[in-house]
Amino acid sequence: MITTVVGAGSWGTALAMHLARVGHDVHLCARDPALAARMCQARENADYLPELRLPDNVHPTDDIAAAVASASMIVWAVPSHGTRDMLRPSAHAVRTGTVIVSATKGLERVTWTRMSQVLGEELPAGCPIVVLSGPSFAHEVARELPTAMVAAATDAAASARVLKDLRGKRFRLYATDDVVGVEIGGAYKNVIAIAAGVVEGLGLGHNALAGLVTRGLAEMTRLAVAMGGRHETLAGLSGLGDLVLTCTGAASRNHHLGVELGQGRALAEILAGMRMVAEGVNTAEGILALGAAAGVELPIAEQMASVLTGRTHPMAATEALMLRPQKHERH
Ligand SMILES: NC(=O)C1=CN([C@@H]2O[C@H](COP(=O)(O)OP(=O)(O)OC[C@H]3O[C@@H](n4cnc5c(N)ncnc54)[C@H](OP(=O)(O)O)[C@@H]3O)[C@@H](O)[C@H]2O)C=CC1
Numbered sequence: 001m002i003t004t005v006v007g008a009g010s011w012g013t014a015l016a017m018h019l020a021r022v023g024h025d026v027h028l029c030a031r032d033p034a035l036a037a038r039m040c041q042a043r044e045n046a047d048y049l050p051e052l053r054l055p056d057n058v059h060p061t062d063d064i065a066a067a068v069a070s071a072s073m074i075v076w077a078v079p080s081h082g083t084r085d086m087l088r089p090s091a092h093a094v095r096t097g098t099v100i101v102s103a104t105k106g107l108e109r110v111t112w113t114r115m116s117q118v119l120g121e122e123l124p125a126g127c128p129i130v131v132l133s134g135p136s137f138a139h140e141v142a143r144e145l146p147t148a149m150v151a152a153a154t155d156a157a158a159s160a161r162v163l164k165d166l167r168g169k170r171f172r173l174y175a176t177d178d179v180v181g182v183e184i185g186g187a188y189k190n191v192i193a194i195a196a197g198v199v200e201g202l203g204l205g206h207n208a209l210a211g212l213v214t215r216g217l218a219e220m221t222r223l224a225v226a227m228g229g230r231h232e233t234l235a236g237l238s239g240l241g242d243l244v245l246t247c248t249g250a251a252s253r254n255h256h257l258g259v260e261l262g263q264g265r266a267l268a269e270i271l272a273g274m275r276m277v278a279e280g281v282n283t284a285e286g287i288l289a290l291g292a293a294a295g296v297e298l299p300i301a302e303q304m305a306s307v308l309t310g311r312t313h314p315m316a317a318t319e320a321l322m323l324r325p326q327k328h329e330r331h
């Protein structure tokens, strides 16, 4: 079974390692030929997942067109801002019927299109798309620590195949047909994870964090439902599950960025010191655009977008949220 993973950052590399362990022959595509060569030689991705040996059946490459042409399953793990540009030159090489697993958590800049839609627009017809999301730090999956995720697709046969082919003794998947709910949960949680970091950076305590996560879940759910997703999906792995992980786990890049913001550092300075992606930075604005289109109020995302663009101080954002008119909890 040949599977191609596109994107050799931490998530693509961790998924490649997992797939190899459960029996796939894996092509791992880096956009940087030098990184592909270093991975072949050193048998590790020292840039993104150091000190973890790549299984022998992971084959690093920079020839994306050849790698996607030979695969019966493609796992897409490129950050949202690079997805369309990276896919377009090799999309023609993807064979009809290839199952596409979208592992990116974000929205396309400017259009604020969901990732499965971007992939669907660029790929040949007849390639079912399955969204993989949920609480899953790359370094834990790479180390084979127990992980549960959700696979969302409108094509039940495709999600069944992903459940079967990705299953491992420490990797458990649940299926759903709620693609919108799963993608909005996966993208939105990054914004709330930044906010949770801000709460920590400001030293606001555990009450504030618990309130933020709960109200963050409420507004994520409001948006997802307004866009056609289901309430129960956001209570699942790609909503509550990923919020719990990234709002409390120090390994979250979004959470880390929020801590630094809360401690008074400027966004540009924080980003200059980070090689890895924090998807929530771009997603905040996109979430607001989607909220405006759907006619729903998203107060935490609104404050975070304002903090991220430097218009509002993190403490002023907290006060603005606390001083909103009180209302019924279900709203
Ligand atoms: N890491 C994790 O724990 C998880 C991540 N995800 C999601 O997976 C996606 C990929 O993230 P992750 O692997 O963590 O990223 P990392 O931060 O680990 O690595 C960044 C990756 O993105 C590449 N990249 C950067 N800019 C562009 C661009 N403009 N076009 C194409 N590629 C680019 C880098 O390539 P280069 O080295 O050549 O610059 C590198 O491969 C994100 O959407 C993330 O939210 C989902 C679940 C878990």
Ligand SMILES: O=C(CO)COP(=O)(O)O
Binding pocket: 105, 134, 135, 136, 137, 138, 190, 193, 242, 245, 246, 251, 252, 253, 254, 255, 277, 278, 279
């Ligand atoms: O999505 C993730 C885990 O589920 C990774 O979160 P960060 O991108 O914030 O590190």
